[in-house]
Amino acid sequence: MSDIKLPIYLDYSATTPIDPRVAAKMSECLTIEGTFGNPASRSHEFGWVAEEAVDLARQQVADLVNADPREIVWTSGATEADNLAIKGAAHFYKKKGNHIITMKTEHKAVLDTCRQLEREGFEVTYLDPQENGLLDLEKLKAATTDQTVVISVMHVNNEIGVIQDIEAIGEFAREQGIIFHVDAAQSTGKVEIDLQHLKVDLMSFCAHKTYGPKGIGALYVRRKPRVRLEAQMHGGGHERGMRSGTLATHQIVGMGEAFRLAKEEMATENERIRMLRDRLYNGLNDMEEVYVNGDLEHRIAGNLNISFNFVEGESLIMALRDLAVSSGSACTSASLEPSYVLRALGRNDELAHSSIRFTIGRFTTVEEIDYAIGLVRSAVEKLRDLSPLWDMYKAGIDLNSVEWVAH
């Protein structure tokens, strides 16, 4: 246990550190000796070299998802890509219809974009997932009307790590002639993505969940059949008019290198991470009243989202100060609502409040996992000793039968 550095980072779905190999490439694009030029400068060497670096990165991003580099539009991250995709398509195709379908478990970047479109007069259907977090395709079909212009369903959920069946949804959307957008911020380097095969029209990416820098992302915009978008950012007409703004060469180069490494190392990395996740799961699963949130099978290797009944999430996080994890508890956010994702799965508030998301990544070690198991077990025991609900559960009292004095 000697050489473990605390706190232990187990929040790779929030963001990842930049891989040192990526950082090295990025720092070559900053100073006067490096590739600092404006890729849009056509009149000199500095611009040409920067453009070459951007082109290489565009190819590297396209390669990871088997797309054409001309289908990649740089953005500031997945939030911007989601906005550009959904607003851009809804606005462009509004003569065809005014209905959008998405899911209640989407990231806020999608949900809030849809809310904005509602304010503009669009109608949005927010589908409930099944209890395991996955979309029921029949529900999607039933919600579709002749007014539906955009379907937006995320690939991998950021909280529970479940993987949606993008292939099946894509088949349906294409058959109906509906634009299909996928938020893939959490899936690059974790799940195979083959855009020659998947019938996806628009796909959002970001670098900082895949060992690249924050503040850079991309939107895949299909060329065949061609998808049109209304630009959301106007200016110098960069990125074929879809997204103006001087390209951030160092960020883009970082994203390219990060995605290149992801493609190269994904298979072995996933295997190692899955082993660590299963070790963590097995180390906790024999405790009483422990529930995994979301489907365990259709799930990325690095995610374990688990609820410890009768223990409140924020106090658990506090006891786990040596672990950097996140919680579905309301207390960790500004609102008093517990995680809307867990609520959408039909989890009751108590279980939502007591959930912890562990996300494991490239730099996680076996020693760290074993240390985490010990800490979590003793914290849960300590807090259950403090918990009146645990006493009641042990006494056989059904908590649902109690009349609580809510406040």
Added chain:
Amino acid sequence: MAYSEKVLDHYENPRNVGVLEDDDSVGTGMVGAPACGDVMKLQIKVSNEGIIEDAKFKTYGCGSAIASSSLVTEWVKGKSLDEAAEIKNTHIAEELALPPVKIHCSVLAEDAIAAAIDNYRSKKQ
């Protein structure tokens, strides 16, 4: 979220955790709801002279809720029921330096005292 030293101290070393054997001298107050993320159970043992001679708590909730109830068990001991009822959420919040989003924890602790006193008095009627 950053916690004050006092919250951390009560959270790390909660005072008077436990359960009092229920009889006529014991008042029990349970407030809050699991769905809201906090439930406090406060028990007071009252002497024949009407002085709170022991107090125990169990709390399901965030660190500030645990600290508020732990603090309250210390404060009520040695007080008469009327004196204990004077303890207000503002005192608790001030002592623990609770941030605005955690004021409800101190309110809950005040409610718990009131509920325990009510319960004790109802047994005496």
